[in-house]
Amino acid sequence: xxxxxxxVRELVKNRSYGAGxxxxxxxxxxxxxxxxxxxxxxxxxKKEPDWLLEFRLKAYRRWLTMREPRWAHLRYPAIDxxxxxxxxxxxxxxxxxxxxDEVDPKLLETYTKLGIPLKEQEMLAGxxxxxxFDSVSVATTxxxxxxxxxxxxxxxxxxxxxxxxxxxxxxxxxxxxxxxxFAALNSAxxxxxxxxxxxxxxxxPMELSTYFRINERNTGQFERTLIIAEAGSHVSxxxxxxxxxxxxNQLHAAVVELVALDEAEIKYSTVQNWYPGDENGVGGxxxxxxxxxxxxxxxxxxxxTQVETGSAIxxxxxxxxxxxxxxVGEFYxxxxxxxxxxADTGTKMIHVxxxxxxxxxxxxxxxxxxxxSYRGLVRVLESADNAxxxxxxxxxxxxxxxxxxxxxxxxxxxxxxxxxxxxxxxRISDEQLFYARTRGIGEEDAVSMIVNGFCKxxxxxxxxxxxxxxxxxxxxxxxxxxx
Amino acid sequence: MLExxxxxxxxxxxxxxxxxxxxxxxxxxxxxxxxxxxGKSTLSKIIAGSEDYIVTDGxxxxxxxxxxxLPPEERAAAGIFLGFQYPVEIPGVSxxxxxxxxxxxxxxxxxxxELEAADFLAWxxxxxxxMKMDPAMLSRGVNEGFSGGEKKRNExxxxxxxxxxxxxxxxxxxxxxxxxxxxxxxGINALRSPARATLLVTHYQRLLDHVQPDHVHVxxxxxxxxxxxxxxxxxLEEKGYGWLDAA
Numbered sequence: 001x002x003x004x005x006x007x008v009r010e011l012v013k014n015r016s017y018g019a020g021x022x023x024x025x026x027x028x029x030x031x032x033x034x035x036x037x038x039x040x041x042x043x044x045x046k047k048e049p050d051w052l053l054e055f056r057l058k059a060y061r062r063w064l065t066m067r068e069p070r071w072a073h074l075r076y077p078a079i080d081x082x083x084x085x086x087x088x089x090x091x092x093x094x095x096x097x098x099x100x101d102e103v104d105p106k107l108l109e110t111y112t113k114l115g116i117p118l119k120e121q122e123m124l125a126g127x128x129x130x131x132x133f134d135s136v137s138v139a140t141t142x143x144x145x146x147x148x149x150x151x152x153x154x155x156x157x158x159x160x161x162x163x164x165x166x167x168x169x170x171x172x173x174x175x176x177x178x179x180x181x182f183a184a185l186n187s188a189x190x191x192x193x194x195x196x197x198x199x200x201x202x203x204x205p206m207e208l209s210t211y212f213r214i215n216e217r218n219t220g221q222f223e224r225t226l227i228i229a230e231a232g233s234h235v236s237x238x239x240x241x242x243x244x245x246x247x248x249n250q251l252h253a254a255v256v257e258l259v260a261l262d263e264a265e266i267k268y269s270t271v272q273n274w275y276p277g278d279e280n281g282v283g284g285x286x287x288x289x290x291x292x293x294x295x296x297x298x299x300x301x302x303x304x305t306q307v308e309t310g311s312a313i314x315x316x317x318x319x320x321x322x323x324x325x326x327x328v329g330e331f332y333x334x335x336x337x338x339x340x341x342x343a344d345t346g347t348k349m350i351h352v353x354x355x356x357x358x359x360x361x362x363x364x365x366x367x368x369x370x371x372x373s374y375r376g377l378v379r380v381l382e383s384a385d386n387a388x389x390x391x392x393x394x395x396x397x398x399x400x401x402x403x404x405x406x407x408x409x410x411x412x413x414x415x416x417x418x419x420x421x422x423x424x425x426x427r428i429s430d431e432q433l434f435y436a437r438t439r440g441i442g443e444e445d446a447v448s449m450i451v452n453g454f455c456k457x458x459x460x461x462x463x464x465x466x467x468x469x470x471x472x473x474x475x476x477x478x479x480x481x482x483x
Numbered sequence: 484m485l486e487x488x489x490x491x492x493x494x495x496x497x498x499x500x501x502x503x504x505x506x507x508x509x510x511x512x513x514x515x516x517x518x519x520x521x522g523k524s525t526l527s528k529i530i531a532g533s534e535d536y537i538v539t540d541g542x543x544x545x546x547x548x549x550x551x552x553l554p555p556e557e558r559a560a561a562g563i564f565l566g567f568q569y570p571v572e573i574p575g576v577s578x579x580x581x582x583x584x585x586x587x588x589x590x591x592x593x594x595x596x597e598l599e600a601a602d603f604l605a606w607x608x609x610x611x612x613x614m615k616m617d618p619a620m621l622s623r624g625v626n627e628g629f630s631g632g633e634k635k636r637n638e639x640x641x642x643x644x645x646x647x648x649x650x651x652x653x654x655x656x657x658x659x660x661x662x663x664x665x666x667x668x669x670g671i672n673a674l675r676s677p678a679r680a681t682l683l684v685t686h687y688q689r690l691l692d693h694v695q696p697d698h699v700h701v702x703x704x705x706x707x708x709x710x711x712x713x714x715x716x717x718x719l720e721e722k723g724y725g726w727l728d729a730a
Contacts, residue, residue: 453575
């Protein structure tokens with residue numbers, strides 16, 4: 001081992017997690033534990049219609065028969081589902097505030113601290129935000145402006161009351177309640193999340209985004225997002241996530257469903273920065289998420305872009321079902337694991353329609369003791385004539401105690417399919433660092449430059465403002481990875 | 484400008500430099516020649532600040548400053564440039580981004596303001612033209628997919644952009660065809676000035692036909708065993724290095 005690699009060890013320090021604070025706020029929290037009564041209580045608190053309670057109970061009963069998946073390349077102690085509280089909301093949210101003026105200033109302050117001012121005049125002009133705090137949505141901005149375009153953007157709990165037909169028609173239509181262990185759990189206990197409906201032919205006039213925040217101790221966050229893009233519509237949506245710095249592990253099990261009808265286009269971007277745990281692997285969020293998009297209409301398009309820097313454990317495979325002829329699915333991912341973080345992430349592209357195309361670009365970065373796995377499935381069904389897939393999956397290692405793994409699966413049942421797969425694993429070498437330093441570039445800057453170069457293909461898919469954020473986040477997350 | 488005194492260095496347990504002395508004054512071009520494994524590359528890397536070697540004795544001064552305590556980036560800012568024998572690839576980082584980061588990091592270190600984007604671009608374009616390179620290379624990744632010759636040319640381009648005081652060029656002539664060798668030599672000569680110095684580390688005479696050295700040294704067994712004028716290089720070319728051991 002060279003002198004440099006030795007230094008790398010010594011230089012691995014604490015990263016700074018800026019979002020690690022706790023908001024001290026009175027909360028209405030259900031006691032830990034899960035049974036049908038808890039689900040009934042939760043549903044009653046939200047004054048839900050019977051069909052939704054039924055949906056939850058069916059999911060719960062299915063979940064009881066299921067086993068937690070263990071096929072992922074992840075190691076973590078068994079999760080005690082009875083020790084988690086399944087509902088927590090700030091008391092001040094008991095009566096849903098009608099406007100921002102009625103929202104508890106402490107909550108507003110939380111978001112200001114996180115760099116997300118909710119006063120419309122202070123915000124990024126082109127972005128509407130829904131903010132979810134533990135189990136409830138706190139505020140949604142620019143609702144009026146969006147309503148003028150016919151766009152519905154509101155908490156899903158509100159959509160259940162206001163647009164029950166839409167929710168009932170689409171909820172669980174992409175990710176069925178019994179899809180997998182975590183999706184079943186979410187279907188049973190989901191609390192809030194965003195609902196988006198873009199009417200026929202409408203190009204959403206602004207970026208939509210949801211900001212998820214876990215605050216309360218011992219709670220899980222089970223949000224549910226549903227986006228429906230009617231024929232010929234277009235929407236770009238971004239979600240961000242943070243949580244306080246705690247010694248315990250908290251569970252986040254979300255479900256996201258996207259439906260794109262004829263010629264509709266959904267661009268869904270995620271910047272995930274849940275608390276990753278400390279440098280010894282203590283604490284951090286367990287992030288078990290099911291995200292799936294259904295390109296139901298012909299020539300529809302769904303693009304997932306994710307930048308995953310947080311969470312102790314990430315288990316996440318945003319997928320596309322390319323049902324409509326000529327539909328297009330894309331997945332662009334940057335996942336970073338530092339210290340003891342582990343990520344098993346990738347995508348599924350299911351080609352059903354004719355002339356469907358999918359692109360997968362995955363960039364995994366591992367530093368410290370981080371473990372990074374790409375897991376991807378490309379399935380071409382018999383019906384999918386002339387399907388095309390291109391997969392590129394690259395791993396970058398920093399230091400010599402981390403790991404990167406690739407698990408690509410392909411299932412081709414139509415001989416006209418063309419599927420390409422490229423994979424590389426590289427290391428930020430001592431030579432690269434020395435080279436940059438002999439040109440005058442300091443070690444940290446050199447690392448961040450090399451990593452950004454590695455991620456460039458993905459960052460260019462993010463909306464502009466967020467691409468800059470993502471670069472900064474990556475830099476902070478790598479603090480101390482080398483020099 | 485550069486004073487090396489009694490330099491001893493090892494890599495792991497292997498002693499490579501064993502009491503090397505060398506003084507390079509401003510305005511001079513020195514060639515250090517020697518057989519494979521004599522410690523030529525080690526010398527250049529140590530001057531640039533490589534941590535692959537451990538200096539066990541002796542010292543290196545650059546313009547009177549103790550060089551051995553400075554990290555590589557500070558040596559670069561002080562005006563030392565190493566042209567690599569095997570330039571490194573940095574995928575996805577364009578040559579333009581890399582050069583700009585390098586120039587601005589050095590300027591910042593010296594307390595100078597960053598260059599305006601337009602001024603920088605004009606400056607780089609000028610140097611690209613001088614090296615007869617395709618300007619499109621600026622948007623390609625650093626040495627990414629470059630041929631051996633292109634990489635060497637890129638080293639000299641970086642040097643022309645950075646305008647160092649001391650140019651240490653490690654086997655820059657290897658892997659170059661004759662046309663590329665001429666362009667590279669012109670690049671080196673373009674920076675020759677009374678205020679700058681050059682240290683050419685090379686196995687062959689070839690480059691010295693185009694970049695005339697003032698002094699030639701033979702490195703063997705980790706020490707300078709013979710020094711002389713340009714004639715010494717030609718003598719080595721004819722007789723090889725064997726006769727030195729016999730002497």
